[in-house]
Amino acid sequence: MKKENLIAVCVMAGGIGERFWPLSRTMRPKQLLAITGERTMLRETIARHAGLSKPEDVYIITTKEQAGLIEKETAELPKGNVIPEPCGRNTAPCVALAAALLYAKDPESVMVVVSSDHHIPDSAAYRATIEDAIALARQEHVLVTIGVVPRYPETGYGYIKGGEEIAYPGKTKAMKVSRFLEKPPLAVAEELYKTPGVFWNAGMFVFNTKDILSAFERFMPESNPELKEIVRNAGKEGERAAIENYYRVVTKISIDNAVLEKADNVAVLAASFQWNDVGSWTSASSHWPEDGDGNRLKGEIKLLESEDCIVGNYHEGLVGVIGLKDVVVIRTGDAVLVCAKDKVQDVKKLLNGLDEKYR
Amino acid sequence: MKKENLIAVCVMAGGIGERFWPLSRTMRPKQLLAITGERTMLRETIARHAGLSKPEDVYIITTKEQAGLIEKETAELPKGNVIPEPCGRNTAPCVALAAALLYAKDPESVMVVVSSDHHIPDSAAYRATIEDAIALARQEHVLVTIGVVPRYPETGYGYIKGGEEIAYPGKTKAMKVSRFLEKPPLAVAEELYKTPGVFWNAGMFVFNTKDILSAFERFMPESNPELKEIVRNAGKEGERAAIENYYRVVTKISIDNAVLEKADNVAVLAASFQWNDVGSWTSASSHWPEDGDGNRLKGEIKLLESEDCIVGNYHEGLVGVIGLKDVVVIRTGDAVLVCAKDKVQDVKKLLNGLDEKYR
Numbered sequence: 001m002k003k004e005n006l007i008a009v010c011v012m013a014g015g016i017g018e019r020f021w022p023l024s025r026t027m028r029p030k031q032l033l034a035i036t037g038e039r040t041m042l043r044e045t046i047a048r049h050a051g052l053s054k055p056e057d058v059y060i061i062t063t064k065e066q067a068g069l070i071e072k073e074t075a076e077l078p079k080g081n082v083i084p085e086p087c088g089r090n091t092a093p094c095v096a097l098a099a100a101l102l103y104a105k106d107p108e109s110v111m112v113v114v115s116s117d118h119h120i121p122d123s124a125a126y127r128a129t130i131e132d133a134i135a136l137a138r139q140e141h142v143l144v145t146i147g148v149v150p151r152y153p154e155t156g157y158g159y160i161k162g163g164e165e166i167a168y169p170g171k172t173k174a175m176k177v178s179r180f181l182e183k184p185p186l187a188v189a190e191e192l193y194k195t196p197g198v199f200w201n202a203g204m205f206v207f208n209t210k211d212i213l214s215a216f217e218r219f220m221p222e223s224n225p226e227l228k229e230i231v232r233n234a235g236k237e238g239e240r241a242a243i244e245n246y247y248r249v250v251t252k253i254s255i256d257n258a259v260l261e262k263a264d265n266v267a268v269l270a271a272s273f274q275w276n277d278v279g280s281w282t283s284a285s286s287h288w289p290e291d292g293d294g295n296r297l298k299g300e301i302k303l304l305e306s307e308d309c310i311v312g313n314y315h316e317g318l319v320g321v322i323g324l325k326d327v328v329v330i331r332t333g334d335a336v337l338v339c340a341k342d343k344v345q346d347v348k349k350l351l352n353g354l355d356e357k358y359r
Numbered sequence: 360m361k362k363e364n365l366i367a368v369c370v371m372a373g374g375i376g377e378r379f380w381p382l383s384r385t386m387r388p389k390q391l392l393a394i395t396g397e398r399t400m401l402r403e404t405i406a407r408h409a410g411l412s413k414p415e416d417v418y419i420i421t422t423k424e425q426a427g428l429i430e431k432e433t434a435e436l437p438k439g440n441v442i443p444e445p446c447g448r449n450t451a452p453c454v455a456l457a458a459a460l461l462y463a464k465d466p467e468s469v470m471v472v473v474s475s476d477h478h479i480p481d482s483a484a485y486r487a488t489i490e491d492a493i494a495l496a497r498q499e500h501v502l503v504t505i506g507v508v509p510r511y512p513e514t515g516y517g518y519i520k521g522g523e524e525i526a527y528p529g530k531t532k533a534m535k536v537s538r539f540l541e542k543p544p545l546a547v548a549e550e551l552y553k554t555p556g557v558f559w560n561a562g563m564f565v566f567n568t569k570d571i572l573s574a575f576e577r578f579m580p581e582s583n584p585e586l587k588e589i590v591r592n593a594g595k596e597g598e599r600a601a602i603e604n605y606y607r608v609v610t611k612i613s614i615d616n617a618v619l620e621k622a623d624n625v626a627v628l629a630a631s632f633q634w635n636d637v638g639s640w641t642s643a644s645s646h647w648p649e650d651g652d653g654n655r656l657k658g659e660i661k662l663l664e665s666e667d668c669i670v671g672n673y674h675e676g677l678v679g680v681i682g683l684k685d686v687v688v689i690r691t692g693d694a695v696l697v698c699a700k701d702k703v704q705d706v707k708k709l710l711n712g713l714d715e716k717y718r
Contacts, residue, residue: 318693320695323701336679336690339680
């Protein structure tokens with residue numbers, strides 16, 4: 001790999017994070033919230049890549065609705081680096097769009113595909129893994145997925161089963177992927193958690209742009225002509241029209257289902273850094289201070305005789321809690337959520353039929 | 360009783376109602392809140408006496424802090440009818456003060472002493488009982504307490520045991536009081552509830568002012584000279600100084616403990632109207648609409664899979680509740696209370712040590 005080749009970080013930032021209602025809203029999406037630390041999740045994501053890519057090589061793929069907010073939040077990036085998708089089509093078209101634009105800039109470029117709302121406390125360990133992934137992708141022309149060594153039998157993540165080990169110059173163990181597994185029921189998760197060589201699918205990838213474009217050509221041939229039009233028009237007058245056109249024809253599908261589960265050149269790196277996708281108040285609050293009775297608290301709160309609660313007060317004023325166990329309370333300026341801890345996934349249901357102003 | 364004699368309604372309105380936090384505050388006391396209906400509890404109390412006394416014969420005894428708020432709330436009353444106590448000294452001095460001022464206006468006057476924060480849905484039944492109480496006090500020169508036939512074994516109320524029946528022209532059964540009983544433990548309450556002739560002590564009284572002043576002379580002799588000074592100065596320049604002076608010397612004690620438990624001319628009327636003292640969110644919410652799953656709801660709320668909850672949303676915006684049972688949620692503009700239903704009495708504890716702005 002020549003040092004001067006482009007290594008681009010592609011941040012997928014199109015979601016709303018409905019499970020973080022009432023803090024998250026259409027115009028206040030999860031990645032623009034300071035859920036895990038002092039900074040927004042998007043800023044934490046960008047900061048995590050300092051030293052790996054220069055700011056001008058960080059791209060953010062988001063929705064038309066959020067593009068303005070995200071440009072404001074990432075003012076240090078060149079304006080063109082925030083790329084609005086014409087509409088949401090899941091992760092495969094999103095990756096394909098970024099790959100096409102980057103390939104046009106540099107056919108030897110590498111793309112690091114990450115989400116804007118994951119929590120990884122140890123940035124140095126993360127970067128070391130990504131550097132190994134780049135080396136692996138470069139040398140072996142594999143599509144690299146980052147697997148995370150499971151810390152408990154999580155049912156909210158997909159899993160990846162590693163196979164034959166791949167020799168390469170990096171320190172992180174690399175394997176060919178033998179199988180992708182969907183989010184499992186608890187009994188299966190408990191089994192997987194104990195099985196060596198099985199990892200959480202962290203939804204983070206490192207690809208040579210030309211390799212992933214080849215994979216799209218093979219596995220999504222019906223939209224490949226339109227994808228090639230993006231390459232041809234990238235950086236030119238016709239770029240936006242080509243993108244619009246691609247999204248008119250492309251299938252709505254995840255990169256896992258569209259490509260990774262089908263291709264035979266997929267590798268997994270066995271990452272051991274701490275990671276979670278901050279999918280709910282339960283996982284988000286695991287980073288908040290704990291009070292000795294199992295309560296996770298953020299903001300101005302007074303608790304009496306309560307344990308194992310999650311209380312987040314995101315607005316001026318007080319939350320008082322008395323005599324509760326395993327209850328989640330989240331307060332913002334215009335709404336309050338009070339929810340049994342084992343029902344946090346049902347917040348999405350609450351939003352159904354809710355007045356637009358609360359969504 | 361001559362028709363023209365003064366029948367005054369004396370509303371005791373000095374409390375804050377801490378158990379209604381966060382809705383109640385020092386400067387937004389319970390009696391100025393619309394807890395049970397559309398109107399504030401004070402307005403409901405005054406409306407209940409329409410037809411019994413003219414507005415100019417309704418007096419409100421309150422604190423110095425609340426006097427301004429209460430005057431605003433009761434603008435139809437003559438301004439002098441809102442009487443601020445120099446300091447809180449429980450109910451005996453409050454009744455004595457009102458009795459002294461009324462006696463000075465009319466030595467044959469009758470006073471109806473009520474609280475500003477009780478809920479009585481049937482005003483007509485209430486007035487009929489009070490008219491009987493006035494007749495009884497007039498004819499027998501007894502100090503009349505209103506007893507309410509218990510509807511369940513409440514542990515938050517005191518009880519009154521009736522004795523020998525008193526014959527008088529009214530329809531409501533009247534008895535001499537045989538005993539006052541403090542708030543009982545549950546086992547005792549269950550016993551009392553089943554005992555005929557035992558009533559809830561509703562804290563409402565009807566006295567001839569001269570009879571209650573005689574009782575104060577006998578049972579609180581140490582402050583009686585100062586009380587007589589109020590009578591002497593009532594309506595004159597020295598009135599306020601006399602009141603201040605009385606409160607400097609008088610004992611802090613309830614009318615029950617000071618007089619009624621000691622006097623031998625105390626009667627109880629067996630009232631059968633529905634009554635509660637709206638002492639907590641549990642009792643207050645019993646007047647809110649019920650949703651079919653036992654939830655009592657007030658304001659903009661969305662519930663999922665929840666039962667037997669009490670949710671009061673007193674501010675613009677939404678409260679979402681998921682998967683809870685027997686939880687109380689109260690939201691105001693600057694605070695939220697989330698409390699196990701069997702801990703609503705502990706709200707007072709929560710207020711201890713709380714920043715002044717939240718009290």
